[in-house]
Amino acid sequence: MTRQELIQQIREKRSFLCVGLDTDLDKIPAHLLQTEDPVFEFNKAIIDATKDLCVAYKPNVAFYEALGPKGWESLKKTIDYIPAHCLTIADAKRGDIGNTSTYYAKTFFDYLNCDAVTVAPYMGEDSVTPFQEFEGKWVILLALTSNKGALDFQFTTDASGEELYKKVLKKSSKWGSENNLMYVVGATRAEGIAEVRKIVPHHFFLVPGVGAQGGSLEDVAKYGWNDDCGLLVNASRSVIYASNSADFAIEARKEAQKLQEEMAQILTAKNF
């Protein structure tokens, strides 16, 4: 999916919601456990219930990997099932050198046919650019994460007072363009979002941390907005685990709709 197609989807659906598919056998409704592929059955129901309300889905690869080869099958079936009008993001946080990164890229872009994959920046340019050689695909690079541990290294300042996450943004923005590179920017650091937006005015941000982690959608829009919206706000548990009974998909839709309606108001207020 191209940047223009993504922007078009945001306009049409009045939403910049990404639904995180952190699908966990310990949390999905018990009645699904009798099916042949409970993970896929759960995802299918969630996708059917929310696909008109969101513009992206983000399976968290850890949950699928932990199930062995069967988990990878469920992941592939899920990606295949997501309609083409939604961006598919493999939240994998990979990062290795040259040839190895190319193999990770092949996994997510060729084998699974995802649109985007999350990547960690610690190993530098030659760990990121192999992903960017895949035409029409996206790297979503970790910049400022939403967790407590973000404080350990991401805010380390250099001699000129510049934090590491800013250096990551400045350097990496030269490795790709706003057409193949986005950034992970956590909603729990509202002021941080504004700082990131100053450095990369045109890039899209994937924003985790709204809802369960305490970030506010209003703040994200206030600090992160750009002329093309420039935001994909993720919600995982608050949507997909809204209920663990037979009505789980209906309740997931209600939660997604609340977020979509709030987003529609923001888009309208921004004359988008």
Place this chain on the structure above:
Amino acid sequence: MTRQELIQQIREKRSFLCVGLDTDLDKIPAHLLQTEDPVFEFNKAIIDATKDLCVAYKPNVAFYEALGPKGWESLKKTIDYIPAHCLTIADAKRGDIGNTSTYYAKTFFDYLNCDAVTVAPYMGEDSVTPFQEFEGKWVILLALTSNKGALDFQFTTDASGEELYKKVLKKSSKWGSENNLMYVVGATRAEGIAEVRKIVPHHFFLVPGVGAQGGSLEDVAKYGWNDDCGLLVNASRSVIYASNSADFAIEARKEAQKLQEEMAQILTAKNF
């Protein structure tokens, strides 16, 4: 495998070699492609040919993932086949927050039953410690990597002149102990190895970059040695792709043996 058991293996085998299993269908001998599981058949032959010469095996997970569920089956069969006297390292470079890291840890420690997994530090403490809650297992944290991109962020200095990789070492060494934490320290930065050794005198290092990437075993031993050896030196392509004919395992053994003999000399010179 405990630290004491690893040290004992190094003493007995007169080797601190780790063989990297970067098994690539495009590079293994053509005659194996007719077998049901060419990746496992190749690994099995390499392991049979080298298990008395090395103390660890390190499958590079990217190469297995790229083959889909079948790749994960080959990886599991490979880990199961590696004898208990060799440390098994999943080179996966994972790193995500809390619960997600726990799922990655379950994948590598429970499902695959590896002894160790490589982890990236960018997201900080809560992305690393979930792995350390698994008794008897190891985290191998990226500190100073062997690639060109290491220069992008790892050498960023703070106001006091301290490089990021040193900050990673100082902070992370408090999250675990030398009994459940090792570091990736690239052989291509010999002076860097000495700097790392000053900060973490007791930890083991996993050292890539000898051979194909140009690092020298002599320098690694000169700068990285500690009283318990403290080194696992990895060789991947130079060993496993020594030949791509029917004699591949014999040629792999010869290459592994050259390294083992050089290591034996170092161990003897150090009175180990």
